[in-house]
Structure formats: structure tokens, C-alpha cells
Amino acid sequence: MNIVIIGGVAAGAKAAAKIKRLLPDASVKIFTDDTHVSYSSCGLPYYIQGNFKDYTMLLVRSVEEFKKSGIDVYLQHKVTKIDLKSKNITVNNNFNDFYVPYDRLIIATGARPFIPEVKGVHDYTNIYILRKIEDGIKIRNKMLESKKVVIAGSGFIGLELLEAFVQNGLEVTLIERKNRLMPAFDEDMSKIIRDRLESIENRSFKLITDESIVEFAGEGENASKVITSTGREIETDFVVLCAGVVPNTEIAREAGLIIGKSGAIKVNKLMQTSAVNVFACGDCCEEPHLINGQSVWVPLGSTANKEGRCAAMNAAGIYTVFEGVLGSAVTRCLNTTMSMTGFTEREAQNFGYTPISVTVNKNDMVAYMPEVGDFTLKVVADKVTGLLLGGQAVGSIGADKRINALAGALTGRLTVREFANNDFTYSPPFSPTIDPLLDAMNLLCAKLGC
Amino acid sequence: MNIVIIGGVAAGAKAAAKIKRLLPDASVKIFTDDTHVSYSSCGLPYYIQGNFKDYTMLLVRSVEEFKKSGIDVYLQHKVTKIDLKSKNITVNNNFNDFYVPYDRLIIATGARPFIPEVKGVHDYTNIYILRKIEDGIKIRNKMLESKKVVIAGSGFIGLELLEAFVQNGLEVTLIERKNRLMPAFDEDMSKIIRDRLESIENRSFKLITDESIVEFAGEGENASKVITSTGREIETDFVVLCAGVVPNTEIAREAGLIIGKSGAIKVNKLMQTSAVNVFACGDCCEEPHLINGQSVWVPLGSTANKEGRCAAMNAAGIYTVFEGVLGSAVTRCLNTTMSMTGFTEREAQNFGYTPISVTVNKNDMVAYMPEVGDFTLKVVADKVTGLLLGGQAVGSIGADKRINALAGALTGRLTVREFANNDFTYSPPFSPTIDPLLDAMNLLCAKLGC
Known part of the structure; x- marks a missing residue:
């Protein structure tokens, strides 16, 4: 059995390791x-920081x-x-093209930074994107010799x-x-978020919104100036473009696989694409939303790992x-x-609910504790059914604890009352x-009359 | 309308404030x-510490x-x-007794430290308990002039x-x-817990288990020695007894109110006792367990607040x-x-489930982060139904985040699979x-075959 995996950062690497354990006799190749x-791209900003x-x-x-x-x-x-009919892929190794046949194909081509034209x-050469290890190394080295930077996004x-x-x-x-x-x-x-960041005293950063970059200017190979839509000119030593990501789906699309509305590859809950024995996982494909089952595109490392595992299981014939x-x-x-x-x-609102929300700003621990911080928590529910729909929290680190507690409730499709x-x-x-989460629930109950 | 509340730390204070808002014309008295x-007794250890x-x-x-x-x-x-028939209470103010009539009575007498005989x-005089503000002040002052202490419990x-x-x-x-x-x-x-505490280098504390204190000895008014069941003698400047708490239910019991198996006052979900118009809340009463509805006694500050609010609502005639x-x-x-x-x-097991559990030890963040810590997470489920039953986590601060995420799942009565x-x-x-919680869930799924 020939198992071919395209891409090997998170989903592809996970899928390869898993399927090899399930089918030890199969040939497993990552291109x-x-x-x-197999690396943690989410860690690149912390590598750059010097953590x-x-x-x-x-x-x-x-x-x-x-x-x-x-x-x-x-x-x-x-x-x-990808040739779905002949069941092979064409690979280019910088010298020549060759074919690799597959019995099961797992597409894990990921996503790439969007580059605004x-x-x-x-x-x-000093306009960077951050996606791969070498991007991180380049940006860190450039940072160490620089004084000014512009981040776009x-x-x-x-x-x-x-x-x-x-x-x-x-x-x-x-x-x-x-x-x-x-x-x-x-x-x-x-x-x-903006208010908190701008409350930092003696800060060495400036936040500009509602303004886009219209030109990079400079002499030689380095851009030294960024010109914005308002005519503002910002001198800089380098630039990083963080304008979002797009899924790498060109070969999937050309092969005839169904692509979702988001532009990512359409898969079912078994990570099967529209072609038999072809799976997709990670940042290149859509996934169902747990709340309403609709397809969404949420490219994240944690999801990529789970999808890689699921694709491998099903590719190995184990229903998952x-x-x-x-x-x-x-x-x-x-x-x-x-x-x-x-x-x-x-x-x-976009998904057709009638959202109702409450927002509370609360301490993350009792006020007399010296480490006390605060965060703002917003919880969204459906006015018609009382179903919890989501939450956002911004502030001290305690914000994350409450959001994870809420995630469990969303997974269980609980109502505010429950x-x-x-x-x-x-x-x-x-x-x-x-707990601030209960304060929010009580306020929501009052609004919903539940 | 005369509303009388017995006790005013957490549940009583909350009930008083709430009912006065609901019934502004009522007379509300706390004895x-x-x-x-109205104070945070949970904060006393941090006050003593000097936070x-x-x-x-x-x-x-x-x-x-x-x-x-x-x-x-x-x-x-x-x-x-408490005289249920005449609907009044007897109060002693250190000089004389007097009667106070009530239309609604809320019992929030709390709990007290258990003192082993x-x-x-x-x-x-240097053997302390910690419950009230003055206990905290005394212990802090004693600590500041001492070098050695024995904690019992x-x-x-x-x-x-x-x-x-x-x-x-x-x-x-x-x-x-x-x-x-x-x-x-x-x-x-x-x-x-013990292994982690004993991993602290150059620690100035000693943990002794499976041994009880059989005698306090000393000359004059200060105990200077603690003698244990193995004959061990420990010199000390003072002692704090932390041997658990018992509910303050004497007057409720004498009045004829039904007392639960735990020794705390029996109430229904409206915080009503067995007598009409008499409510109980906080550490002096039992509460239903969310998982199986059985009465338990879990005296905690967070619960006391919620129960105080609920008792006040129902005492004011608002079904809650x-x-x-x-x-x-x-x-x-x-x-x-x-x-x-x-x-x-x-x-x-005691409640009749067939428990199955998994225990994982995991990092609380990605291993390359400098602040990485670890914790051990144990999750318990019912083997028969796959229902989640509980969790315990010990280690870095990240332990608490996972337990709160699990609490939401228990509230929603989710299965491991869900x-x-x-x-x-x-x-x-x-x-x-x-996330370590998902690792545990996947292992539980494997054990349960789900």
C-alpha cells in the first residue's frame, strides 16, 4: 500500500506518524x-522574541x-x-519532474501568508512574511540589527x-x-484590546488603523519607507506582512476536487475529499463548526493535529x-x-441567529490579592433558544481560563440557563x-428572562 | 415584614443585601x-502571609x-x-436574652473548626484555630514573633x-x-502533592502523615511541645488546628429542623428547611450534587454566596x-x-458508579516556552455510561484552567465521547x-471503547 502525504508541518506530519503506526507494512512518503x-510554526514569534x-x-x-x-x-x-484518474502525483525536485503513485493520498498543503498587491x-528584500522556519530566522536576524519596523496587519x-x-x-x-x-x-x-495596549506607559509602538499601505519605497534592495493611504510616510528598517493567510489549494483545485466557499478544500467529517481515497487535513481544508455543523475555515495548529490524526485513521480504514x-x-x-x-x-448574526450578548469587566481574582488583574468578558447567546453561542475575553491571563470553560459548554450545546x-x-x-463567567451568565439569564 | 438572618459572613450577608433590594420596605436584621x-474568610491565609x-x-x-x-x-x-411555633428567636447580647419575631428566617450560621479532643x-493560649478575622490577626501577630509552628491537618x-x-x-x-x-x-x-512539595530544595517544612497529635505539653499558658502517636516530640512556638470543620446546627437541630446525614441542615433546591418560612444557606446546610442530585455537604465561600442569593429570592417570594x-x-x-x-x-465508587480513570502528566504549555510547567491531571468517568464524573489536577497554575473546563462538562452531564x-x-x-484535557479524553475513549 502506497501512502502519499503532501505537506509535513503539522497535519501532514501527524498523519504520517499515525498511519505508519496503524499500517506498519505500508510505504509512507511525505513530499x-x-x-x-514537522515543526511548530506557532512558536516562531516566540523564537523571534528570543524566548x-x-x-x-x-x-x-x-x-x-x-x-x-x-x-x-x-x-x-x-x-x-495530482492525477486522480491515474492515482499519482507529479513531483518537482528543482531538477526534474517525476511521478509517484498512491493508493491513499493525504493533502496537507497548509496555508500561506496573503501578500497584498x-x-x-x-x-x-527587507519585506518579510512569517510562515516557515527560515522566515523566522531571517526576521530575527534582521530585527537584531534594526531599530524600526512596520507590521502590516x-x-x-x-x-x-x-x-x-x-x-x-x-x-x-x-x-x-x-x-x-x-x-x-x-x-x-x-x-x-487597543485601549489596553495604549495604556502601556512609555510605549515604543504606534497603532494605526483604518489606513492601508499603498507603496513601499526605497533605494537599492531595501525598502526604507512605507507610504499609506492617507499620505503618511513611515521610515523603517524592515517590514513584516501579517495580512492573513490563504489556503494552498491550487493543485487540489486543478485536480478537480471540490473547493468550499471559503476557498479551502471541502471534506466530510472523515476528512475525505470529493475523490475516493483522497483525504485532506490541516490549514488547506474546511471543517464543520461544532455549534451549527456548517463548514468554516479556521486554520489553526491544534485543529491541524486533530485532523491529521483523523485523516490517517480513515485512510487506514478505521472509521473516525x-x-x-x-x-x-x-x-x-x-x-x-x-x-x-x-x-x-x-x-x-451572519449564521442566522438572533444574538444577544453581555459584557462584563471583572477582576480575575479577589481584589485584595497583590497579583490581581482584570479582563473584559463578552458572552454571546441566541435570544430565541437561549443557546450559548460564543465568548471573547480580553485582559489579564485569567481571560483564557474562562474561554476554555465556555468552550466545554459550547461543545455540549448548553443553554445559558444550564x-x-x-x-x-x-x-x-x-x-x-x-466567577466572572457566572456573573455574565446571570446577566444573560436576566436579559433572556430564564 | 420582619426578616431575620442568623449569621453574616458570606451567605447571611449576601442574603440580607439581596432581600433588602427585593423588599425595600421590609425590616431586615442580621444577628x-x-x-x-460580611468578610472574606477565605482570604485570611493570604492576610497572614502578608500578601x-x-x-x-x-x-x-x-x-x-x-x-x-x-x-x-x-x-x-x-x-x-429558634421557636418555630411562636416564630421568634432568642438572642443573647452578653448581658441579657431577648426575643426577636420573624416572618421569614434565614439561617446562615456557617461552620466552625473541628477541635480534636x-x-x-x-x-x-498558643493553640489557634482559623475561622474569623480575629483568629487571623492573632495568628499573624504570633507568627511574626515566632520561629517554629506546628500545623495539625x-x-x-x-x-x-x-x-x-x-x-x-x-x-x-x-x-x-x-x-x-x-x-x-x-x-x-x-x-x-506530597512529591511536589518535597521536591522544593532547602525547604523549611516537614510533612508527617499517618500520625496524630496525642498531647500538647508546656509550662504556663504556652504549649511548647507537641507529642504524637508514635511518641515523637516536636518543639514549637505555636500550633494551628486545621482538622476540618463542622456545621453550626445546634439551634436548628434543637428547633426541630431536619438535619441531613452529613450533620448539616437539610434544605430543598429553594433553600427551604423543613419548617415553613425558614431558609438555610451557606456552610450550615447541605446542597444537592449537580451530577446525581444527592445531598452533600461542601462548605465553600462561592457556594455560600449563591445559596444566600437563592434563599433571599425565595424568602422574598421569587421562585429561584x-x-x-x-x-x-x-x-x-x-x-x-x-x-x-x-x-x-x-x-x-461510594455513590454506586463503576469508575474508570486516566491520569496524565503533561506540560501546561509548549515545551520550548521558558515559563513551561507541568501538572498531573486525573479524570474520572463512569464505565457503564461513559458519563464524565470528575477531575483532579495537581501541579502548575495551568491545572486550574483544565478543571474549570471540565466543570462545564459535568454541569452539562456530558459523556467522555462528547x-x-x-x-x-x-x-x-x-x-x-x-490540550492535556484532550489527551486524557482520548485515553479515556480508548479505555471505554468509545
Whole structure:
């Protein structure tokens, strides 16, 4: 049995390891155009920050380790075509093309940073994206010799890099073309993120929203200036583009696989694509949302691992269902933890619910404790059914604890009334007497009359 | 309408404030034998530790504030009798007895430390218990002039005081008569608590289990020696008894109210006792367990607040149900967070389940992060139905986040299979790629064949 896997960062690496354990006699091959396999790309901002000095700590499993367990990894081998009829793929190794036949194909081609087509964007060597290990190394080296940087985009990676650069003493300008930071959150929560970040005294960063970059300018191979839509000119030593990601689905699309509305590959709960014996997993494919079952595209490392495992199980003939995601995500930027799960109010509206929400700002522990912090928690429910739909929390690290507690309720499809009965742990260093999540539930109950 | 409340720490204070808001024209009186009203007794170990210097930070609402909102507080007024027939109580103010009539009575008499009847226990002034504000003040003052202390008992308060005394440079001996620390946890988790605490280098404390104090000895008014069941003699400057608590139910019992098996007052979900118009709430009464509805006695500050609110609502004629507790609890001792929810394996067995459990030891974030810690998580489920029954986590602070996530699943009565679909937040400073809770769920699924 020939098992071929395209891509090997998270989903592909996980799928390969799993299927080899399930089918020890099968031939398992990973093809990737990357220079590394099986690594934690989510850790790159922390490597850049200098939280650890050696980038090899990001590597989960080396080519040699794969080899030892009987898996062949082909680095810098780009798959250019999938032939569903002949059941083979075309691989280019920078010298020539060759065919590799498969009995089961697992597509884990991931996603890549979106590059906005701005004047000059391709003309300079100091305009970076962050996706792969070598991107991280380049950005860290550039940071160490620089004083000023511009970050384009204020999503998760943009804010993680903001922290990294600020902690390394750089003067940072972050530009977001939308009218607010962290557009994955609701507008009111974006405002709180901004307020918290701008409350930092003597800060060496500037947050610009509602403004986009229209030109990169410079002499020679380095851009030295960023020009924005308002005519603002910002001098910089380098630029990182953090303008979101797009799924790598070109070869899947050309092969005729069904692509979802999001632009990612359509799969069922067994991670099967529209072609028999062809699976997809990780950032290149859609997934069902746990709350309403609809297809969404939420490219995240935790999901990629689960999907890789599920694809491998089914490719090995063991019926396994991946029920879906909640879109749970968290990150940190300096003094601010940002955590979310389920639908935002805006998403809930888009999906046809009648959302109702409450927002509370509460201490994360009893006020007399010296380490006390605070966070703002927004919980969204459906006005018609009382069903919990999602939550967002911004503030101290305690924000994340509450969002994960809420995620369990969403998985169980609990109503506000049901979840309001919850019994959280309490002790002065861990929570106020009444947990902020229960405060929010009680307020929601009052609004819903439940 | 005369509303009389007996006790005013957490449940009583909450009930008074709530009912006065609901029935502004009613007369609301709190009688308490305490010298303070409305305070955070859970904060006393942190006050003793010196996390904050002023004990008044523990006070939630003063007598004057109650007065301002129309509530009369009678400090150092001991209620000695409830007459259900005449609908009045007998109050002693240290000078004489008087009667107070009620239309609604709310009993919130709380609990008190259990004092083991050991030779000499009543003979010395340096043997303390910790319950009230003045206890905390006395213990802190004594600690500041002492070098050695013996703690009797290794429950929540015992371990919180261990931290307090160690952080203040004392040499601490903790003696637990059971064969393990923190007997509220399962035996295997107790062992982990002990191993973690004893892994602290150059520690100034000694943990003794399976040994009880048989005598306090000394000259004059101070005990200077503790003698144990093995003949061990321990010199000390003072002693704190942390041997558990007993509910204050004497007057309720004498009045003829039904008392539960636990020894605490029996109430229904409306916090009604067996007598009409008489309610009980807080540490003096039982509560239903959310998982199986059976009456349990779990005296905790968070519960007391909820029950006080519920009693007030129903006493005011507004139908309100308190669904119950999970026994969720958390505390910290030096390098160790201990968090639990639902049934332990032992409790599950006692309640007639066929418990099955898994225990995992995992990092609390990705291994390359400099702040990485680890914790051990045990999850208990019912083998017959696959229902989740409880969890315990011991280790780094991340332990508590997982227990609270599990509590939501218990509230929703989810099975292992259902909760295994959960989508937790992931980012290197917050969690490993696969959250430890999901690792545990996957292992449980494998054991259950689900």
C-alpha cells in the first residue's frame, strides 16, 4: 500500500506518524516544498522574541526520526499535480519532474501568508512574511540589527510580532487597513484590546488603523519607507506582512476536487475529499463548526493535529469522525491576553441567529490579592433558544481560563440557563467569589428572562 | 415584614443585601456572634502571609454600609434558640436574652473548626484555630514573633497556612493523622502533592502523615511541645488546628429542623428547611450534587454566596432554584496548585458508579516556552455510561484552567465521547498543541471503547 502525504508541518506530519503506526507494512512518503518538516510554526514569534535561542527547539520530529520509523520525507520537493484518474502525483525536485503513485493520498498543503498587491511589495528584500522556519530566522536576524519596523496587519501574528519587537527594543508601527485591531474579535472587544495596549506607559509602538499601505519605497534592495493611504510616510528598517493567510489549494483545485466557499478544500467529517481515497487535513481544508455543523475555515495548529490524526485513521480504514471546531483561539500581546471561542456576535448574526450578548469587566481574582488583574468578558447567546453561542475575553491571563470553560459548554450545546448552574473553583488567588463567567451568565439569564 | 438572618459572613450577608433590594420596605436584621460582618474568610491565609497588610481589605461591607441600605447588623449577638411555633428567636447580647419575631428566617450560621479532643488542647493560649478575622490577626501577630509552628491537618487551610508560614521564614511541621496529604483528593493525587512539595530544595517544612497529635505539653499558658502517636516530640512556638470543620446546627437541630446525614441542615433546591418560612444557606446546610442530585455537604465561600442569593429570592417570594454543586475547589501551596471538580474515584465508587480513570502528566504549555510547567491531571468517568464524573489536577497554575473546563462538562452531564470533541484554545504560552484535557479524553475513549 502506497501512502502519499503532501505537506509535513503539522497535519501532514501527524498523519504520517499515525498511519505508519496503524499500517506498519505500508510505504509512507511525505513530499514538501519546505526545507523543514514537522515543526511548530506557532512558536516562531516566540523564537523571534528570543524566548528560546535555538530554532531547532521548534522541530517536533526530524527527517532522520521519520526515516527510523519507516517514513520517507522528501524536503524541497514540490508537488505540482495530482492525477486522480491515474492515482499519482507529479513531483518537482528543482531538477526534474517525476511521478509517484498512491493508493491513499493525504493533502496537507497548509496555508500561506496573503501578500497584498501593493506597489513595491516584490521589489525589496527587507519585506518579510512569517510562515516557515527560515522566515523566522531571517526576521530575527534582521530585527537584531534594526531599530524600526512596520507590521502590516493586526491579527494574531501581527500582535505576536508586535510583542516580540517591542521586547527587543524596536520602535514599532503597526498598520491595520480595517478600522480596528484584531478583526477576528467583535468591534467592542477590538476597542478594549487597543485601549489596553495604549495604556502601556512609555510605549515604543504606534497603532494605526483604518489606513492601508499603498507603496513601499526605497533605494537599492531595501525598502526604507512605507507610504499609506492617507499620505503618511513611515521610515523603517524592515517590514513584516501579517495580512492573513490563504489556503494552498491550487493543485487540489486543478485536480478537480471540490473547493468550499471559503476557498479551502471541502471534506466530510472523515476528512475525505470529493475523490475516493483522497483525504485532506490541516490549514488547506474546511471543517464543520461544532455549534451549527456548517463548514468554516479556521486554520489553526491544534485543529491541524486533530485532523491529521483523523485523516490517517480513515485512510487506514478505521472509521473516525472529526466533529469540528469552535474556532477557539488565544494569544498574548504584552499586557493583554485575547481569547475567544464559538461565534462572535457578528458571526452569529451572519449564521442566522438572533444574538444577544453581555459584557462584563471583572477582576480575575479577589481584589485584595497583590497579583490581581482584570479582563473584559463578552458572552454571546441566541435570544430565541437561549443557546450559548460564543465568548471573547480580553485582559489579564485569567481571560483564557474562562474561554476554555465556555468552550466545554459550547461543545455540549448548553443553554445559558444550564451553564449558569456551573460550579467553578474559587480561592482568592484564582477567582473572585463569583466567577466572572457566572456573573455574565446571570446577566444573560436576566436579559433572556430564564 | 420582619426578616431575620442568623449569621453574616458570606451567605447571611449576601442574603440580607439581596432581600433588602427585593423588599425595600421590609425590616431586615442580621444577628451574629461574630465581631465582624460580611468578610472574606477565605482570604485570611493570604492576610497572614502578608500578601496585603491591612485586614480591613477582607471586609466586603461594613455595619455602617448595611445600616445605610436599611439593614441592621447586631454584632456579638448570639442566637440561642429558634421557636418555630411562636416564630421568634432568642438572642443573647452578653448581658441579657431577648426575643426577636420573624416572618421569614434565614439561617446562615456557617461552620466552625473541628477541635480534636487531645490532651491539653484547651489548656494553652498558643493553640489557634482559623475561622474569623480575629483568629487571623492573632495568628499573624504570633507568627511574626515566632520561629517554629506546628500545623495539625493537611486540608485546604492547613496547606494554605503552610505556604504562609514558610514564606515568612518559619520552620513548619505539618502533621496529618490520615496516611496522606489533602484527603479530599484521591490517594494517587495526594502522593503527587506530597512529591511536589518535597521536591522544593532547602525547604523549611516537614510533612508527617499517618500520625496524630496525642498531647500538647508546656509550662504556663504556652504549649511548647507537641507529642504524637508514635511518641515523637516536636518543639514549637505555636500550633494551628486545621482538622476540618463542622456545621453550626445546634439551634436548628434543637428547633426541630431536619438535619441531613452529613450533620448539616437539610434544605430543598429553594433553600427551604423543613419548617415553613425558614431558609438555610451557606456552610450550615447541605446542597444537592449537580451530577446525581444527592445531598452533600461542601462548605465553600462561592457556594455560600449563591445559596444566600437563592434563599433571599425565595424568602422574598421569587421562585429561584439552586441546582447544586460539583464540589469544585482550588488552592495553592508554594509550587503546587491543587484543583478538583466533581467526584473523586473514591466518591464515585461510594455513590454506586463503576469508575474508570486516566491520569496524565503533561506540560501546561509548549515545551520550548521558558515559563513551561507541568501538572498531573486525573479524570474520572463512569464505565457503564461513559458519563464524565470528575477531575483532579495537581501541579502548575495551568491545572486550574483544565478543571474549570471540565466543570462545564459535568454541569452539562456530558459523556467522555462528547467532551472529547471539545476545541480548546491553543497558543505556545497557553497550552501544548493538544490540550492535556484532550489527551486524557482520548485515553479515556480508548479505555471505554468509545
